Amino acid sequence: MNTTLGQFNLTAVSFFLLFVVASLGITYWAAKKTKSTAEFYTAGGQINGFQNGLALAGDFMSAASFLGIAGLVALNGFDGLIYSIGFLVGWPIVMFLIAEPLRNLGTYTFADVVAYRMRQTPVRIASAIGTLAVVSFYLIAQMVGAGNLIKLLFGMDYELAVVIVGCVMLAYVIFGGMMATTWVQIIKAFLLLGGAILLAILVLSQFDFNPFKLFAAASEKYGPEVLAPGKQVANPLDAISLGMSLMFGTAGLPHILMRFYTVPDAQAARKSVMYATWFIGFFYLLTFILGFGAMTLLGQDSIKAIDKGGNMAAPMLAEHLGGNVLLGFIAAVSFATILAVVAGLTLSGAAALSHDLWVNVVRGGSANESEQLKVARGATGFLGVLAIILGIVFKGQNVAYMVGLAFAIAASGNFPALLMSILWRKFTTNGAVASMITGTFSSLLLIYLSPTIQIDLLKNTEAIFPLKNPGLVTIPLSFLVGIGVSLWKSDRQAYEKFSEVEQLIHLGNAQFVATLPPDELDGELP
Amino acid sequence: MNDRDKVFTQLAEERWQVSLKLTLAMMFIYFGFILLVAFNKSLMGSLIVPGLSWGIFLGSLVIIAAWVLIYIYVSWTNNYYDPQIKKYINSSK
Numbered sequence: 001m002n003t004t005l006g007q008f009n010l011t012a013v014s015f016f017l018l019f020v021v022a023s024l025g026i027t028y029w030a031a032k033k034t035k036s037t038a039e040f041y042t043a044g045g046q047i048n049g050f051q052n053g054l055a056l057a058g059d060f061m062s063a064a065s066f067l068g069i070a071g072l073v074a075l076n077g078f079d080g081l082i083y084s085i086g087f088l089v090g091w092p093i094v095m096f097l098i099a100e101p102l103r104n105l106g107t108y109t110f111a112d113v114v115a116y117r118m119r120q121t122p123v124r125i126a127s128a129i130g131t132l133a134v135v136s137f138y139l140i141a142q143m144v145g146a147g148n149l150i151k152l153l154f155g156m157d158y159e160l161a162v163v164i165v166g167c168v169m170l171a172y173v174i175f176g177g178m179m180a181t182t183w184v185q186i187i188k189a190f191l192l193l194g195g196a197i198l199l200a201i202l203v204l205s206q207f208d209f210n211p212f213k214l215f216a217a218a219s220e221k222y223g224p225e226v227l228a229p230g231k232q233v234a235n236p237l238d239a240i241s242l243g244m245s246l247m248f249g250t251a252g253l254p255h256i257l258m259r260f261y262t263v264p265d266a267q268a269a270r271k272s273v274m275y276a277t278w279f280i281g282f283f284y285l286l287t288f289i290l291g292f293g294a295m296t297l298l299g300q301d302s303i304k305a306i307d308k309g310g311n312m313a314a315p316m317l318a319e320h321l322g323g324n325v326l327l328g329f330i331a332a333v334s335f336a337t338i339l340a341v342v343a344g345l346t347l348s349g350a351a352a353l354s355h356d357l358w359v360n361v362v363r364g365g366s367a368n369e370s371e372q373l374k375v376a377r378g379a380t381g382f383l384g385v386l387a388i389i390l391g392i393v394f395k396g397q398n399v400a401y402m403v404g405l406a407f408a409i410a411a412s413g414n415f416p417a418l419l420m421s422i423l424w425r426k427f428t429t430n431g432a433v434a435s436m437i438t439g440t441f442s443s444l445l446l447i448y449l450s451p452t453i454q455i456d457l458l459k460n461t462e463a464i465f466p467l468k469n470p471g472l473v474t475i476p477l478s479f480l481v482g483i484g485v486s487l488w489k490s491d492r493q494a495y496e497k498f499s500e501v502e503q504l505i506h507l508g509n510a511q512f513v514a515t516l517p518p519d520e521l522d523g524e525l526p
Numbered sequence: 527m528n529d530r531d532k533v534f535t536q537l538a539e540e541r542w543q544v545s546l547k548l549t550l551a552m553m554f555i556y557f558g559f560i561l562l563v564a565f566n567k568s569l570m571g572s573l574i575v576p577g578l579s580w581g582i583f584l585g586s587l588v589i590i591a592a593w594v595l596i597y598i599y600v601s602w603t604n605n606y607y608d609p610q611i612k613k614y615i616n617s618s619k
Contacts, residue, residue: 078570081585082563089556092592096545096552096599216577227579228571229563236564243560247553267608270600277596281589288582423542506538506611 003306003319004327008155011328016154019191019336020168023184030176030183037372040177041108041351042261047182049268053275055182056259058189060087060250060280062341063145063334064403066192066287070317071310073291074303077218077226080291084284086243090250091277098251099273100266101422101505108355109348110257110414114421114436117497118429120365124356126436130413131254131356133440134406135349135383136390138255139342141402143391146338148399152312153331159392165335166388169343173350173380178262181343188340191333193279196286199314199330202321203293211289218296226295238468242404245471249407252414255341255348266508290314297321346383353379404469405447412474413440420482422505425498427482428491435482442477446470530617537610544602548595555591559584 038044047055065087073080106112111127143162150161172180207213219227250256260269294303294313298320306312315334319327354375359367367375394402417435420427446465447453454463467473562584563570570581 078579078581078585081582082560085556085559085585085588088589089552089592092552092595092599093549095596096549212575212577214577215579215582219577224571224573224579227573227577228581229567236561239560239564240557243557247556270603274596274600277592281593285586285589502538503534506534506541507615 003302003316004324009153009324009328009331011324012153012331013328015328015332016335019332023180023187023336023339024168024171026183026187027172027176027180030179034175034177034179037355037369037376038107039179040373040376041258041347041355043178043182045262045264047262049263049271050275051182051186052259052263052268052272053279054189055185055262056256056272056276057279057283058185058192058337058340059256059259059344060276061189061192061283061337062142063149063337064141064399065284066196066337067145067149067311067314067334068309068399069284070287070290070294070314071303071307071312073288074294074298074313075300075310076230077222077292077295078228079230081288082229082239083246084287086246087250088277088281088284089247091273091280093247094251094256095270095273095277097419097422098257099260099269102257102418103260103263103266103269104504104506104508105422105501106261108258108261109351110252110254110418111352111356114417114432115360116421117494117501118421118432118491119493121361122429122433123436124360126433127414127417128352128356130252130409130436130440131352132349133413133444134252134254134410135345135352136386137402137409138253138406139345139349139383139387140390140394140397141399141406142338142342142345143387144394144397144402145399146335146342147391147395148307149311149334149338152307153315153334158395162388162391165339165342166384166391169339169346169387170381170384172339172343173347173384174377178347181340181347182259182262184336185340185344188333188336189279192337193283195318195330195333196283196290198326199318199321200286200289200293203289203297203317206297214289214292214296218292221296222300226292235467237466237472241467241472242469243471244475245404245408245411245469248411248415248471248475250410252410252418253406254352254410254414255344257418258344258348258351287314290317293317342387346380346387349383350376350379353383401452405443408443408447408469408471408474409440411471412443412478413437416475416478416482420479420486422501424486425495426486426490428486428489428494430489430491431482431484431486434485435478438481439474439478443470443474446474530614533614533617537607537614541603541607544599544607548599552592552595555588559588 034040069080069084102113105116111124115123146165147158147162150156151158263269294317298316303310303313315330318330358375413436417432449465450468451463452468454460571579573579
């Protein structure tokens with residue numbers, strides 16, 4: 001079939017410029033409201049539950065899930081569904097275990113929660129390492145994705161595309177902080193959901209609005225295998241390991257966790273996860289229709305001809321069903337998606353650098369507002385430049401694999417320590433540090449020893465570690481190390497302060513402040 | 527420990543009981559699905575009605591199960607936990 005993908009597309013570029021101009025307008029508005037550190041990191045806690053739900057969903061519906069999963073379904077059928085389900089089931093875990101305690105215990109980063117009753121310096125350093133490892137790999141994935149995508153969609157140079165994404169994103173974050181980042185994310189989530197719904201309706205209109213007819217048409221064209229598990233899940237242990245990383249990784253992603261501080265209270269945090277899960281689940285059900293639609297209406301060969309990984313299935317489907325205008329719209333929305341996700345990642349990395357490392361480690365917890373803001377903006381600039389460099393250096397890397405890496409590190413490095421600090425009275429400073437360091441570095445090591453690196457990348461004949469994803473080993477290991485080290489030597493301060501943590505988790509900040517004498521509050525609360 | 531502390535401890539315990547049970551339910555459902563995918567491919571590939579395989583049906587059911595579990599949690603917290611916490615806080619005044 002004929003496609004204009006890869007050529008200069010005036011409609012797509014106009015839609016994209018419209019989005020950039022509108023979002024810079026939002027940034028200008030947000031910049032005037034961003035004067036304090038709390039406003040910079042968390043929009044002053046003034047985002048409501050519904051808005052935060054959309055923003056969370058926006059963070060999660062990255063270009064990788066929209067384009068990647070639609071493409072995966074178009075080329076592999078059922079196997080694509082395994083990924084989308086894995087990404088979704090992380091959300092109930094966030095809801096039941098993490099969201100409300102996090103909101104009630106911390107201020108800007110998840111390290112606030114882990115470090116609450118521990119010695120600040122070691123815990124802050126360990127969690128900053130975990131955060132920066134996750135953020136870096138996630139950033140690589142998004143930047144490489146952005147470069148390739150823009151090359152395909154607009155016919156622009158890879159390097160130029162990476163630089164543009166980096167610079168526009170920096171403008172949002174440095175000037176507009178969390179306020180701009182959140183509103184850009186909300187608008188994008190609306191556009192992306194709207195685009196996906198429109199595409200799904202157009203696909204289903206050709207099958208009497210009956211999805212089963214669509215699936216039947218797909219299996220008629222490519223055989224009944226497309227509706228059954230295939231070669232993507234050849235090894236059961238691999239499937240379980242990937243499943244564990246996806247399920248617990250969401251609860252350890254710094255840019256997701258940070259969003260819970262943008263709402264006023266625990267009830268709003270709860271509401272936001274509910275909306276987010278609803279939107280994300282709905283979106284993944286839609287991508288399934290888009291994937292099978294692309295498979296049936298376009299054919300696998302023409303999708304593979306444009307991009308071997310199938311990433312262009314959704315934009316091609318848009319062109320097939322709605323011509324140049326719909327292609328332009330979907331292309332611009334995909335670009336906007338990457339911009340917004342990169343902005344959120346950069347902000348959470350900047351918070352780890354400035355709030356955890358500079359303010360709490362270097363300055364011992366006391367730095368004035370203007371210094372904090374300056375350091376936060378400086379850290380943002382640094383990470384933005386780093387993102388551009390990483391994007392260019394890692395050109396050609398497999399995007400899905402980098403995201404898998406980020407999830408594995410988040411699930412093993414961040415999640416176990418976070419959960420135990422909330423739930424377990426006997427958890428100690430040493431235990432927390434050991435758990436975070438072990439989780440982060442064991443996942444990095446096992447990924448390096450895995451077949452993906454050893455066989456696919458380094459062309460060795462065999463890999464020392466048999467699994468593609470390390471979660472099955474590293475998540476339990478991180479828990480065991482944290483438990484073992486904590487039981488080995490107790491931590492009196494952490495033990496005694498746990499009652500305070502419990503009070504805060506269940507009663508929230510406002511109530512706690514009211515019941516304590518004022519002198520105990522110094523340095524503890526914002 | 528006075529009566530008021532006991533009320534709080536019990537409430538906290540109840541909240542984590544509910545959370546952990548729902549977490550285990552989600553894990554059970556999801557890993558059950560993954561194990562079926564990994565070990566019983568022929569079942570997952572067989573059709574219920576033309577166009578709908580067991581795999582697609584159960585997969586969608588996992589997504590719906592996530593929604594239902596979240597609904598259970600939210601309605602428990604809204605109807606029981608939040609009012610009890612409010613009552614506890616007011617009892618100090």
